[in-house]
Amino acid sequence: MSTPRRVPVRSGLFDDDAGDVVLLGARCRTCGRPQFPRSATCPYCSSVDVEPVRLAGVGTLWGWTTVHTAPPGYDGPVPFGFGVVELSAGLRVITRLEIGDGAALQFGQPMQAAIVALHTDHDGDTVVTYSFAPTP
Amino acid sequence: MSTDVRVAGVGIHPFGRFPDLTVTELGIAAVRAALDEAGDPRFDAAFCGTAYAGVAAGHKVLSAIGRTGIPIVDVEAGCASGAAALMLAAGAIRAGQYDTVLVFGIEKMPKGIIRSTFFEPWREAAGLAATPAYFALRAQRLQREANVTKEQLAQVVVKNRRHGVHNPDAMFRRETTVEEVLGSRLVCEPLHLFMLCSPNEGAAAVVLRRAADAASDAVRLDAAVLRSHLPGSVLGEATPMSGVEDDDIPPPSTLAARDAYAAAGVGPTDLDVVECQDTDAARELLSYEELGLCERGEQGRLLEEGTTALGGRLPVNPSGGLLSKGEPLGASALGQVVELTRQLRGTADARQIEGARVGLAHTVGRGANASVTIVSR
Numbered sequence: 001m002s003t004p005r006r007v008p009v010r011s012g013l014f015d016d017d018a019g020d021v022v023l024l025g026a027r028c029r030t031c032g033r034p035q036f037p038r039s040a041t042c043p044y045c046s047s048v049d050v051e052p053v054r055l056a057g058v059g060t061l062w063g064w065t066t067v068h069t070a071p072p073g074y075d076g077p078v079p080f081g082f083g084v085v086e087l088s089a090g091l092r093v094i095t096r097l098e099i100g101d102g103a104a105l106q107f108g109q110p111m112q113a114a115i116v117a118l119h120t121d122h123d124g125d126t127v128v129t130y131s132f133a134p135t136p
Numbered sequence: 137m138s139t140d141v142r143v144a145g146v147g148i149h150p151f152g153r154f155p156d157l158t159v160t161e162l163g164i165a166a167v168r169a170a171l172d173e174a175g176d177p178r179f180d181a182a183f184c185g186t187a188y189a190g191v192a193a194g195h196k197v198l199s200a201i202g203r204t205g206i207p208i209v210d211v212e213a214g215c216a217s218g219a220a221a222l223m224l225a226a227g228a229i230r231a232g233q234y235d236t237v238l239v240f241g242i243e244k245m246p247k248g249i250i251r252s253t254f255f256e257p258w259r260e261a262a263g264l265a266a267t268p269a270y271f272a273l274r275a276q277r278l279q280r281e282a283n284v285t286k287e288q289l290a291q292v293v294v295k296n297r298r299h300g301v302h303n304p305d306a307m308f309r310r311e312t313t314v315e316e317v318l319g320s321r322l323v324c325e326p327l328h329l330f331m332l333c334s335p336n337e338g339a340a341a342v343v344l345r346r347a348a349d350a351a352s353d354a355v356r357l358d359a360a361v362l363r364s365h366l367p368g369s370v371l372g373e374a375t376p377m378s379g380v381e382d383d384d385i386p387p388p389s390t391l392a393a394r395d396a397y398a399a400a401g402v403g404p405t406d407l408d409v410v411e412c413q414d415t416d417a418a419r420e421l422l423s424y425e426e427l428g429l430c431e432r433g434e435q436g437r438l439l440e441e442g443t444t445a446l447g448g449r450l451p452v453n454p455s456g457g458l459l460s461k462g463e464p465l466g467a468s469a470l471g472q473v474v475e476l477t478r479q480l481r482g483t484a485d486a487r488q489i490e491g492a493r494v495g496l497a498h499t500v501g502r503g504a505n506a507s508v509t510i511v512s513r
């Protein structure tokens with residue numbers, strides 16, 4: 001048996017190549033608005049003049065809840081945290097949350113990105129995604 | 137022109153679960169009832185709202201009763217599918233293309249969280265396609281920004297279920313209490329099971345006719361508006377992966393309401409009855425402000441004062457809403473029009489709002505799609 005590899009749930013979403021976790025977004029050169037995930041067009045002004053940006057995985061908690069039952073198409077652990085983090089770049093991003101007891105959380109508290117395991121795929125590799133946890 | 141389309145007949149198959157009936161059979165029941173009411177069985181075209189019934193679902197219903205030959209168009213617009221069909225039918229009559237159009241909606245939904253082809257597979261695998269969690273985040277935002285309490289979320293359910301007791305077409309016809317709602321299983325904080333509507337099965341039909349051919353006292357269709365979302369709201373029904381500061385971005389329900397009020401020449405204070413999208417309890421309270429029934433932050437008071445309950449100044453969801461009826465996507469919006477038509481005719485029995493003259497129906501969901509329909513008599 002080879003050591004399980006870490007496989008992103010989708011390529012081009014995030015990386016931690018330089019140590020810290022970053023989200024791979026983009027910014028429109030026409031209207032200036034940021035986007036995530038990265039796409040070739042601007043969802044605000046339809047411009048194709050879009051430049052890739054690496055969004056720092058730091059922000060504040062903007063919304064949170066807990067999912068207790070596995071939603072359709074999901075093979076990971078439950079319960080899990082789910083919410084919105086507002087990145088310092090001004091973008092509000094849908095994300096999993098490593099929050100344990102949600103009752104202790106506060107709107108606006110500092111959060112930082114992490115990479116977490118979802119499930120093992122048919123090749124025995126560990127499928128991972130980005131998530132956010134309260135900044136210690 | 138906003139006065140030239142009339143409701144010549146309405147019909148409904150109760151919303152619920154009917155394991156022994158096909159979606160086609162549900163549709164036949166509603167269509168036959170509406171055509172019976174309309175008297176003259178002739179119609180020039182048919183529009184069928186459905187999201188899950190598959191290819192040519194409307195044709196199957198009309199084939200079964202020998203009413204094909206005319207154009208039949210199936211329409212999908214998520215929770216607003218039936219309203220989208222209504223908009224197309226009304227527009228065609230106003231444009232002079234048809235004199236009479238049959239509009240119907242049919243659905244037979246799977247149980248539980250609805251799997252949607254809308255989400256990409258990676259998003260499902262990451263757990264980010266959890267529909268009730270989006271409802272919960274929207275509810276939490278309403279708590280934070282409009283001072284809505286969890287107790288008030290439960291009160292919405294109590295109100296609508298109390299209304300639903302009197303609706304023979306509803307799935308849940310038993311009253312509930314705040315304690316029972318808050319004691320039901322926690323789905324996603326702050327939403328408990330009883331605060332979420334059940335996807336289910338049903339059908340509804342409406343026959344539209346140009347005024348010149350309709351009874352002079354027939355309910356008038358003043359506006360049938362469909363709008364989609366503007367980009368930017370991370371918690372909007374379009375469920376994007378990201379968004380920006382959105383306080384200045386009007387939600388699709390507001391866009392539809394503004395257009396509908398303008399087309400009908402009325403405003404929120406002219407309304408006597410509202411049927412609105414209560415997919416979850418918070419969604420109803422959010423709809424109050426999006427439809428202009430109150431300012432942001434006032435909805436809790438409106439609810440607690442009984443303004444939106446039967447007997448109040450502006451009853452919302454006298455049918456029991458989706459929280460009592462359940463939500464068969466394609467039929468849902470037309471079920472609202474059936475209820476408003478009965479209210480305006482004065483035939484809503486124990487749910488009757490005395491003297492109701494102007495009614496508004498609202499849906500919003502996947503897409504995003506939002507509809508606002510205004511009828512009067």
Ligand SMILES: [Zn+2]
Nearest residue numbers: 028031042045
């Ligand atoms: Zn742009």
